[in-house]
Amino acid sequence: MFTGIVEEIGTVESVKAGAQSLELAIKAKTMLEDVKLGDSIAVNGVCLTVTSFTSQQFTADVMPETFHATSLRVLTRGSTVNLERAIAANGRFGGHFVSGHIDGVGTIISKKRVENALYIEIEYPEEFAHYFLHRGSVALDGTSLTIFAVDNKKLTISLIPHTQEETILAEKNIGDPVNIECDLLAKYIERMLHQKKEEKTSTITMDLLEKHGFA
Incomplete structure (x- = not known):
């Protein structure tokens, strides 16, 4: 589990690419302070497992499902990436519940500066529209x-100066892909409501209709 508070910007040192997989080596500092094999680190929002590390970098594998479902496949040597370690049980929770499981990839369609803020408009897959709301996460x-701001095709976020400096989002250009994870709580609520609807539907059977004279 993560919070969405980026701890460090890392740099991709190497990419070993398969047909549908990757092995990434990422230069970092903060991530390596207490790293252990098998630790979870979010790389541009994607939860990856540390498979090896040195004093200057760590490596992680990207499997085919993640390769196709995220923007990690476009990374090259020298690419910068947002990094966050999994939250510790005694850590402060500063953002919102982030699982590191990407729902889809959006595309930056506009950028605009307003005073000290940077507004970025992102086009997203329409099937996610019901997860987004004004002032939601x-x-x-x-x-x-x-x-x-949000409609059925795009959403707008505003970056404060700190976020512009401490993440890679401000560096991105129009046309660049962005990994999107919808609000985890919204997804759980949707699933629970769907299950309840299925339960109600499943209780109406032919035996029940015949018993009460409807069939």
Whole structure:
């Protein structure tokens, strides 16, 4: 579990690419302070497992499902990435619940500066529209953000100066992909409501209709 508060910007040192997989080596500092094999680190919002590490970098594998479902496949040597360690049980919770499981990939369609804020408009897959609401939460490339405007095709977020400096989002250009994780609580609520609807539907059977004279 993560919070969406980016701890460090790392740099991709190497990419070993398979047909549908990757092995990433990422240069970092904060991530390596207490790293252990098997630790979870969010890379641009994608939960990856540390498979090896040195004093200057760590490696992680990207499996085919993650390769196709996220923007990690476009990373090259020198790419910068948002990094966050899994939250400790005694840690402070500063963002929102972020699982590191990406729902889809959006595309930056506009950027605009307003005073000290940077407004970024992102087009997203329409099937996610019901998860987004004005002033709701979303994780973009692993960064916990507030939605400032939304419709059925795009959403707008505003980056304060700190977020512009401490994440890679401000560096991105129009046309660049962005990993999107919808609000985890919204997804759980949707699932529970769907299950309740199924339960109600499943209680109406032919035997029940015949018993009460409806069939």
